[in-house]
Amino acid sequence: MKIGIIVYSQTGHTLSVAEKIREKLGEAGHEAVLEQVTITGEPAEGKFQLAATPTVDGYEGLIFGSPVQGFSLSAVMKTYLEQLPSLAGKKTAVMVTKQLPFAWTGGNRALNTMKQICKDKNAQVAGSAVAFWAASKQEKSVAACVDSMVRCF
Template identity: 45%
Template sequence: MKIGIIIHSYTGNTLSVAQKLKEKLTASGHIVNLEQVTAVNGDPKEARNVVLKDIPDTKTYDVLIFGAPVWAFSLSPIMKLYLSQVPSLQGKKIGCFVTQQLRFKLLGGNNAINKMKKACQSKGGSVYETGIVNWSHKQREAMIEEVVDRFGRV
């Protein structure tokens, strides 16, 4: 299968999870591309006026995995804008994950995942898996491993 992992990462946390996921999927025999959504003004303090610079194309992938950080208890505005501009996800199998600094999922992680799911489903995509990695949690590495394992069962 051809899998696209499309992420927005500001600090590198989301990117590090995506890289581990790419390694797992590649080892399973899939063709995997890791692409990043970037903005001209990617500073979280200026998130209101986001202008995208890199906009990955989703058309060539059988499966898509989207990853992004939680900002201000919600989905990063850069990923939110990107998902709003994707023309169609019809027939695509989709996974969504977020990374958040705060320890508990109810402090933005659940909200961010729900926004990602709704955006993907509104474009015709079928969400097969979701995950939240709490970066300050003492079990962070176990959380990453669990998310990578679940997403790796495409």
């Protein structure tokens, strides 16, 4: 399957998880392409303009990735997702990275926002996962997040 992994990453964590997902999807026989959403300005709400807005055309599968910011989905990924066209017929999975090692400190909320926007655009949402950046959980949770995303396809 041709799968687009589309991420916003402010400090590189989400991008590094996305790179691992791309590698594993490739090993599983998929054609996986990693693309980044970029901005001009500051990443805070109302202070940026989207610069690179990867198109979803041509992908049968999609994985969206984002950091959690302020106990919510990053404003950049929310703005990017909201401007997308219909995702009808596209199998979609979502993932976030975050510092605090508990999903209830913004992770679940961010994932629910992503899932809702994708569902509103008629995507088939196949799964979601969180990777925690806290040292105590990082290695295991990144591996689990990568596995969970790959198993969706």
